[in-house]
Amino acid sequence: METQKNGRAASTGELTRRQLLRRGTILGGAAALTGFPAIIRAKAATTTLSFWQFYAPGGPVPAQSQWFEDAVAAWNAARDAKIQLEYVPSGDYMNGTKLPTAFASGQGPDIFLISPGDFLRYYNGGVLQDLTPYIDAHTRSDFSQSVIASRKVDDKIYGVPMEVEPMAFYYRKDFFDKAGLNENDLPKTWEQLLEIGKKLTTSDRFGLLFETMPGYYQNFTWYPFLWQGGGEIQGSDGKSAFNAPATIQALKFWQDAVKSGAAPRKPLGGGVWDIVPNLGSGYCAIQNCGIWGISNLQSGAKDVPYGIFKLPTPPGGKYVTVGGGWAMVANAKGKNPDAAGQFCAWALASASPDSLKRMVDWCTVAKSDMPPRQSAFDTGKAAFETGQMKIFTEQIYPGARAEPRVPPQVYKIVSDAIQACQLNGAEPAKQAETASQQLDAFLAGYTGAKIL
């Protein structure tokens, strides 16, 4: 009978059910076995430390990813604990799921970059390694104390600042010329800024550009306008200080800019941090942007004639801008937190000339930023006092205040108030009051590290 059955299958060329199952099992088994070497390789790779960053290889400024590659190559050449760089697209890195899911599943990178806006999220989550033991006392005092403060808890350092990025306004000189304006007309007050913005607005161009996309970055760019009138998110008593005239004034100013038609509701490119598609393309005549705009324009819109001026102030206000910037941190729950911590200190916070050079190169060659270490400023002084950087060094940076570190819930409350006033015509006083109540409700139950 069996012969008959086999003969039938053979003669028709069809598989019986049993043959199909048997062959399927063999194929499946073979596939599983061939997978073993890959599993073994993957296991071996886990001893290498991972370093996640968002500067694309061959991206708009190739020197930026090159800086990371050079630093990691120098470390790997001299150490047993090897590091492997992994590029994560900036959108996914800053607003996506990559980092949160990695940490939620215990697979977070060993070394990564965070902004002050995200510091409390990771510190309160217990994944930031204390870097203080790896940084000598002299280097610790070499850092700008206001800059490193937002990376410290109980006098311990949890992140090495790579840069300081103060905000300012960039303007197109050719558009100023066409409108009959010159450097003497650069605005000193909010009112003048709005007037010039209106004057520079045409049928195919906006006069002014503020960030409109909700997110950490929008809050970051709005804080100086809050501070200039003496406003704060949190008072010294730990309660909300948001319901104040300074808040209302700042919310109203951004609202007026959009209402007047001088500022758009949507920027071009990746957002208002992205200066080439906006000011560079002629979409706007004046753009609120950080110091990195210099290197981005140099790289992406070399021939655009532009100038820079510091943030104007409100009536009775005091000049202040915000200084953001990323910091290198080590994962306390990673594969080798000690080696990861050593790398962060070795890269940018050691007394060695190489470490200092890396910081100067990062701030002058790869980017156009202010250095967070005094000795790095002294070493690269020539670069910081040349061309457009000179304006930042002399006029803008001296009034910089470190970017606040707030938990995500606080950021959302502030963001909702900004968005409602700027784009939905909401009453600033009402929004300040509502946001303040929400802040108080949150702060009453908040138990994490101090909000700064």
Add this chain to the structure above:
Amino acid sequence: MAFGGAEGVEYETATGRRAARGAPWSMRRREAVAGYLFIAPDAIGLAIFAALPMLLALGLGFYEVDGFGGYRFAGLANYRRMFLDPLFLQSLRVTLFYVLMLVPSLYVVGLGLALLAQRRSRISGLVRSLFFLPQMVSLVVVALVWQVLLVDKIGPVNRLMSLVGLGGLSWLGDPDLALASVVVVSLWFLMGFYMLIFLGGLQDIPREYYEAAWLDGANPIRAFFHITLPLLRTTSFFVLLVATVTAVAGGQAFDLIYVMTKGGPANSTELTIYYIYQQAFQYNEFGYAAAMATTLVAILLAFTFLLFRITRGGRFE
């Protein structure tokens, strides 16, 4: 045929073995086992990648989760918080408006295109392909292209609108227009898919019904309302159900919103699915997000159950 020839040989063989093992399997049982084996890969996939995560999300909703491995039992706290959270309630309203704008538009446009595309002509294949083309493009690319088209002041759409005195609108930056803009882009992306489904339904309607109607003097409009629409009831049920579930679950809207508006301006495009994403991945509120996701699934289940009851499983008997 079923028991003749070679089948008979196999039956005899199996009978011989059965006698040896002493465990008789009827043909019906063997067919059932074979059937289950065939659906097993799909069922296992669904169990692992759909049912299990849903169960885990249900459980997670009762915990406070910090996103770094910390879990604390919170009972119903996440559910209580949800009903007091104005942003969650607003996101439900935004989702409702999105569904109310998108689903009827999809129905009308999908059916309209199917009626146009079913006519046999030399270019009907090309027309069908053109309408289906958006489905072949990645949603992120779709969102980026539309973002460029809808740019304030200098975008192509605004340039065109300014010819009729309607320039200067901010399609994605004005809270009154942003959701409608997302609906239009969703519609543009999905219409080809629903056109195909309606085409399938239309081709199932026997031509004889139309011929009889024309002989009786019915015009095309009467034929549409008295033959086409009634005989498309099951297709319509499928379209309405799938379009609604997809819209609520963020099938295409999530990607579009992620790229084009980030839930703004002023939360006007913050669908519940996007708010859940924000809570989980931006604010590390995984437990709260799981509770909201569970509630959203419960709403969808209730809607589907109701629709099945009203239409008697789509048969409309």
